[in-house]
Amino acid sequence: MYGILLGAAMTVAVVTVAMGVAGAVTGWVPPYGRGRVLRPRLYGYGTLAAGAGLGGSVSLGSYGPYDGPETTYTVVALASMACFATGLFIQVLAQRPGRARHSTPAP
Numbered sequence: 001m002y003g004i005l006l007g008a009a010m011t012v013a014v015v016t017v018a019m020g021v022a023g024a025v026t027g028w029v030p031p032y033g034r035g036r037v038l039r040p041r042l043y044g045y046g047t048l049a050a051g052a053g054l055g056g057s058v059s060l061g062s063y064g065p066y067d068g069p070e071t072t073y074t075v076v077a078l079a080s081m082a083c084f085a086t087g088l089f090i091q092v093l094a095q096r097p098g099r100a101r102h103s104t105p106a107p
Helices: 002-026 040-060 071-092
Strands: none
Touching: 002 040, 040 071
């Protein structure tokens, strides 16, 4: 059963990375987010980072493919969690309007 769940989670991570690459290269956004996303390429980079973090954390697993020292496991787990959180933060930034560019009159 664990292998099935691990395979499903890795499939989700790979699809998320593929959607991030599509968004970063072409500006494509999934249909559920098109109304909110104001900067699609930035959203793609955020999705790519979130997918990479998700894939890193899934590949570790408690009984997954990683079998090494516990210190390395902890560092990689924290790094993948930080990558996932950073990706989500970038996605939130992509939904906010950018700075308005006002031209100041010359004195």
